[in-house]
Amino acid sequence: MNQFNFTMPTKFYVGFGQVNVLREIAGEYGKKALLCADSTMGELGFLEKVKNLLKEAGVEVEVIDDVQPNPKDVDIDRQVAYFLEKGCDFTVGLGGGSSMDTAKAVAFLAAQNDGSVRDYVAGGVKSALEEVKQPYPVICITTTAGTGSEATKWFVVTDTVNHDKPGVGHDLLMPSVSIVDPEFMMSLPANVTRSCGIDVLFHAMEAYVAKCANAFTDMAALEALRLVMKYLGRAIENGKEDREAREGMAWANTLGGIVIGEGNSGTVAIHALGHSIGGQTNAPHGLTMCPLxxxxxxRTWRADMEKYANLTRVFGYGEDTMSTEELAALCPEAMRGVLKKFGCDLTMKDLGVTEEMIGPMTDSVFHTMGGVLNNSLVEFTREDVIALYKDAM
Amino acid sequence: MNQFNFTMPTKFYVGFGQVNVLREIAGEYGKKALLCADSTMGELGFLEKVKNLLKEAGVEVEVIDDVQPNPKDVDIDRQVAYFLEKGCDFTVGLGGGSSMDTAKAVAFLAAQNDGSVRDYVAGGVKSALEEVKQPYPVICITTTAGTGSEATKWFVVTDTVNHDKPGVGHDLLMPSVSIVDPEFMMSLPANVTRSCGIDVLFHAMEAYVAKCANAFTDMAALEALRLVMKYLGRAIENGKEDREAREGMAWANTLGGIVIGEGNSGTVAIHALGHSIGGQTNAPHGLTMCPLxxxxxxRTWRADMEKYANLTRVFGYGEDTMSTEELAALCPEAMRGVLKKFGCDLTMKDLGVTEEMIGPMTDSVFHTMGGVLNNSLVEFTREDVIALYKDAM
Incomplete structure (x- = not known):
């Protein structure tokens, strides 16, 4: 067992109907909230529902209802100005990763009130995040079972100058409250269920075989993987009816977030390289990891055969008679089978990547995701990254 | 899956050598610490070690080195006065449950600075714990793998007037930092390893079959039980050498604490009735649960056969061919086997309980542990409690 540490300052509410807790608790965070959501939240009636619950808690509500997928630096800066102009006390992120990341970014940057979000990402003048001020409180309400943003100390922003997707991470970026209410997920279309669900799988799988993995994250990662294997297929196929599957995926997602967030394990090269695919193509985040x-x-199963053998088992492959090494060696095939099972057996070409993009994508990996890359059990040079990308075409 | 919520504000450091983190972090909590420990900490050199680390962090140290097992109300009140008189900023609890509970109690009561600890326990004038003030920070350093106090929002105090052991629980009672360094546990004698380790088993087992059990606590409880089954026997037999076993038990203990603490599951009638045995006999806390x-x-396995079947399995009993009901029905026998395996097959008589004590013990259960009792899956009347005690004689 390695030495490790973890903190979880977030208060989690998990289960059907838990969103109603807003009525009781929202008032603790201030008098005026900035509610950040994308346009589908209004169409589905969720925006109205949350707005009303906040009002019942005695909270005045300002709304941003046009959060875009993969939120851009310029939009965040505009939203920070709006938060400050309206004198808000806290943010509420309602939606998927984009809305929750927006809520986290706005609460953080409004508290700093000093420059653009681009100053705080890798390469920016304030990227060391020294002496940052305590952000405004953030309440996350996840409406997808993916990203795990409600349980992490990260937000990701699209850099419109460098065309990459750097992440900003700081202990103070943990949400104050996270609400994981599967009721919001019942109407998610199959393709969103798939791309978010497969992201959960990668969070858990990568964290399990990361350098920073520890006894706490191993426990939660394996549990998340068991849940994904049990429920993701059902949620994709019959998500409008299968409440148990939605609930299982909601919980798997939160566990995946805890594992890469406050459990301090984090993801590895798959996410590092996937982010750059997202930066170039705007493909749904979850799918960008599939080809990789x-x-x-x-390239990595030999580095910790016991763990890769466990992955093979949890993916439902292998026989009791096989040795640890045989099981570990079977892991690539097991992964291939799992991707196929969930309709995620994609190449980079399928996601719109061309050969010409590989160079800039590789630059971007080292520019913005070097720390994540180095969390892999195996070292990846620039040549290794290019070769991996080529294998994934 | 039931709705549930959990918070973990504590920052955990787990693993060999982690106590050295004090050098880096202690200064964040103030300029002067009150270090609470029992006399063995000095004998083992641990008191000196921690004192020096605190000093290296630039912290001045006041010491209480005579914490007694099952700390008494009168002692706590005296220690609170000492904390205030010396102008301390935070407490450090070094030792088992008694030292850590003392640190938590003193930090809490000093911040209130309003009456005796007896006012805050069940039946006391302030027992509703309304409008309590933020306690001084607490750093817990556990030197036993038992009690889990470093991960809970509880302290337990011996009421010298009513001869019971009420617990005081409040969200603000979570330690700020918990250090779980198995190095401190290497020299624990076998009998302490046993009584603390069996307490971990009960925390996990009871929380798993508690009314308030949830997906988060189920995961952590089963993991804790797996670790106890794997490592407790080794830690009892060869604890001076077997570092892996000590580490496994240290982590199991922390998981057990998380489960009953911020996971919000909690214990059931076994702990409720065990506390009253402790109040009457001063027997080691962990052993008081064994006869029960x-x-x-x-009395309870029929209330959730799936869970009791899982307990039977994790205890290493049953066959794959058995039905869930058959496995659940085997759970009493499996429990008996586990207690025997760890040298804990004790009757209440073995602990010094006499028939005459059963009446007062039963009174005390309802006086101080009613909430815990009601967390059981089955209802227990006064007659039920007496009958259970009699069966345990």
């Missing part, structure tokens, strides 16, 4: 998974496992 | 476990399981 098998080539990654082929 | 089998009679408790006999």
């Amino acid at each position: 998974a098998v080539p990654y496992i082929e | 476990a089998v009679p408790y399981i006999e």
